[in-house]
Amino acid sequence: MGNLGKGDTKWFTHDRFGMFIHWGLYSMPGRHEWIRHYEQISNEDYEKYFERFNPDLFNPKEWARAAADAGMKYVVFTTKHHEGFCMFDSKYTDYKITNTVCGRDLLREVVDAFRAEGLRIGLYHSLIDWHHPDFPIDDLHPLRNHPDRKKLNKTRDIAKYRTYLHNQTREILTNYGDIDIIWFDFSYPKAADGKGHKDWGSEKLVKMIRSIRPNIIIDNRLDLPGSGDIITPEQNTPDYEVTDDKGKPVVWEGCQTLSGSWGYHRDELTWKSEKQCIDMLVNHVSRNGNLLMNVGPTSRGYIDDRALSRLQAYGRWMKYNSRSIYGCGIAPKEFPEPRDSRYTYNPETKRLYLHIMNWPFKHINLLNLGGKVAYAQFLHDGSEVKMRENGGGVHSSLDCATPNQALTLELPVVKPNTEVPVIELFLK
């Protein structure tokens, strides 16, 4: 297979928290970004959205500010989703943003605005394309139940689509400045008429990408072993350390939604609570992962209140607690997490962060930390947390015996006013 190179993930595992943005024509029907699949909509019937897409309230500076305020350090923006519509000015298609009423290259505006806020830039590009005339109809395609599926497929030439895919990849990687992540989505070689690395020309594609941007991070959805710099579980948070088949820890990023859809969905109601959102971030970092949290802006171009309020909740929490996120990862295995808690650890500062997800009464015992902590404080306000070694307090004769080597922290009865309190432990 030859050398596929490696991306630079150093900044990525430090920054930990990014914003995914799913935005395309599907924000108009507002019924999920897979609407063409679910409702089996032909190109002709989907045209009404192309003809009317006009996000008059689009202000990418507001998006970028919302992301930065939430503590997010990078963005991954959809240049094209499965519907095939391009949010950038491509010379290889007419099915693009600059040919709509809007008429502007929105990718450029997004990239400029997020860079100005200091965020790194990732581009999501769909391998699947339900609009392109050469993309063979498979079991995911809107025309999968067309009576002439076989006949239609005779004139569809995947080699031509492959060239289109490679050309557009080159465009988005050369026309928009330094791109830090390319996020392809997705392969499904096992499905009927499914597609994988041969269809995409994955090996050649990766080599081309590396020749343009040697250090770019490439995700793992090209169906090409060895080509992925990051593992990308979605709608699922691994609660263990993620490793390769030899047991070596891998770099991973969970991509998640605030509600049950990636694209704007007006009527979807499974919005996560602010607490759940913060728990998710902590859960990812505590297992050495990144969190890529998604927003789906409306067709008028703004992030609606339901999403915005959750971003603001991140911001309120991150303002005081981000030290337990940036530069942090999984804690040394010798320190088992107490009940209802997660550790993160910063190996450079040797500080261990205890996230208390469910507030206990007065004490928490930290196994194997007896004699190992020099100082403890709440992270949100820097106030000291008193420690006792092996249960030795005023009422020690009444205390239940704590296991050997445990360190007991004395907690206020009332939970501090921060969604998930964090205790910063300075290891000796």
Ligand code: GLC
């Ligand atoms: C899926 C879906 C998609 C979404 C993506 C994000 O593979 O096809 O709609 O863009 O996951 O990870």
